[in-house]
Amino acid sequence: MSSNQTRRSLLKNFALGAAAAIVPAVPFAAKNEINKKLKLKGNINHSVCRWTYSFLSLDELCNAVKKIGFNAIDLVGPKDWTVLKTHGVFSSMCNGAEISLTEGWNNKQYHSTLIKNYAAHIELVTKAGYKNLICFSGNRNGMDDETGLKNSVDGLKQILALAEKKGVIIQMELLNSKVNHKDYMCDRSKWGVELCKRLGSQNFKLLYDIYHMQIDEGDVIRTIKDNHEYFGHYHTAGVPGRHEINDTQELYYPAIMRAIKETGFKNFVAQEFIPTGENKMASLKEAIKICDV
Numbered sequence: 430m431s432s433n434q435t436r437r438s439l440l441k442n443f444a445l446g447a448a449a450a451i452v453p454a455v456p457f458a459a460k461n462e463i464n465k466k467l468k469l470k471g472n473i474n475h476s477v478c479r480w481t482y483s484f485l486s487l488d489e490l491c492n493a494v495k496k497i498g499f500n501a502i503d504l505v506g507p508k509d510w511t512v513l514k515t516h517g518v519f520s521s522m523c524n525g526a527e528i529s530l531t532e533g534w535n536n537k538q539y540h541s542t543l544i545k546n547y548a549a550h551i552e553l554v555t556k557a558g559y560k561n562l563i564c565f566s567g568n569r570n571g572m573d574d575e576t577g578l579k580n581s582v583d584g585l586k587q588i589l590a591l592a593e594k595k596g597v598i599i600q601m602e603l604l605n606s607k608v609n610h611k612d613y614m615c616d617r618s619k620w621g622v623e624l625c626k627r628l629g630s631q632n633f634k635l636l637y638d639i640y641h642m643q644i645d646e647g648d649v650i651r652t653i654k655d656n657h658e659y660f661g662h663y664h665t666a667g668v669p670g671r672h673e674i675n676d677t678q679e680l681y682y683p684a685i686m687r688a689i690k691e692t693g694f695k696n697f698v699a700q701e702f703i704p705t706g707e708n709k710m711a712s713l714k715e716a717i718k719i720c721d722v
Contacts (some may be wrong), residue, residue, distance in 0.1 A: 477698050507557070526563075535615075549587065599634075604638060617645060636663070654688055
């Protein structure tokens with residue numbers, strides 16, 4: 430997500446290639462294909478994470494996603510919702526209430542700040558007509574899993590009544606601790622699912638990041654089928670490298686997406702890969718097409 434320093438540092442690599450990403454040197458026939466809006470099947474609600482395309486202005490990204498054929502963007506906070514609304518684009522996963530990825534609900538010292546932040550943002554999300562608000566477990570810092578679970582339950586229970594009243598779903602993201610987010614506590618589905626069970630609320634779900642969970646535990650399709658009731662949102666990216674989700678990587682997204690569809694999932698699947706192709710918007714369009722099962 431955009432507050433993560435690792436993600437921010439990666440964005441610097443886009444600067445030199447931004448112009449080529451927007452106006453690629455491709456044959457005329459290929460340009461026509463790129464510019465043609467996709468005819469989506471309507472089974473999957475598509476989105477894209479703002480930070481992975483931040484070499485574009487938010488206005489440009491809104492125009493780009495609508496040109497491809499969908500109308501949602503993940504990880505946009507309240508200060509930018511006016512831009513989304515101007516373009517008729519939905520904020521599919523709101524952010525801005527968190528302190529950071531490393532300072533989260535598993536540590537009681539952050540509870541007072543988080544409770545204040547999330548109470549305010551739940552009101553903002555509701556007023557804007559959105560429903561999903563991201564959160565994070567935080568790092569272990571020597572803490573055992575059971576203590577982290579108990580602390581998270583104690584803190585999150587203090588905002589869930591409001592979330593339920595307002596129809597907002599708080600979603601904790603599963604992140605890998607092997608490559609990208611060392612020491613992050615919610616790095617396995619088992620831990621996250623147990624947190625969901627202890628909270629016992631339909632307004633608390635897990636954001637199942639397919640890229641992250643392939644790295645830390647694998648067995649993606651079985652995990653989705655067995656635990657889909659606890660997953661409220663999905664993120665994609667290729668493994669290894671976090672790049673395009675085409676045949677350059679090890680995950681086969683058509684099968685994963687079919688598994689998601691078969692669970693009856695109706696929320697959003699957001700692309701969160703870092704594009705490396707010469708035409709970065711073509712990479713996004715290809716990913717939406719791959720995932721549109």
